[in-house]
Amino acid sequence: MSSGGGIQLVIYSIQELIKAIEDLQLARQEKTRIETETGRIEQVDVVVQDTNGKQVGFQKQKDGSYKVIADSRGLTAEQLKKQKEFINSIKRKYAYNMVTQQLQRQGYQIVEEKKVEKQAVKLVARRWIG
Numbered sequence: 001m002s003s004g005g006g007i008q009l010v011i012y013s014i015q016e017l018i019k020a021i022e023d024l025q026l027a028r029q030e031k032t033r034i035e036t037e038t039g040r041i042e043q044v045d046v047v048v049q050d051t052n053g054k055q056v057g058f059q060k061q062k063d064g065s066y067k068v069i070a071d072s073r074g075l076t077a078e079q080l081k082k083q084k085e086f087i088n089s090i091k092r093k094y095a096y097n098m099v100t101q102q103l104q105r106q107g108y109q110i111v112e113e114k115k116v117e118k119q120a121v122k123l124v125a126r127r128w129i130g
Contacts, residue, residue: 020090
């Protein structure tokens with residue numbers, strides 16, 4: 001029997017977050033404010049617009065990580081689902097960039113990349129030891 005589980009991605013690098021946003025060809029603003037679903041105004045380090053036209057921001061926390069702050073006021077259940085998928089696409093691109101960057105730093109070369117599922121990529125990396 002298996003139990004459901006997952007990996008919680010924590011964003012620590014604003015430069016790599018911005019690179020992920022650029023790789024996805026999203027327009028961004030830096031150092032701005034957004035209004036949350038509760039009406040609070042939050043200062044964020046970078047903000048993008050989701051597919052619903054709502055703002056999604058990333059705010060630096062005391063521990064150095066970045067928290068997602070999203071404006072979801074007035075969104076339907078379907079729109080909320082799309083907003084979550086949008087946020088996850090940024091997180092996936094960030095994770096992909098971080099993994100490939102670390103592999104390259106450690107002397108690995110990516111020799112194969114294949115989409116195995118809708119949102120999953122299989123990477124094969126090699127490092128020659130001489």
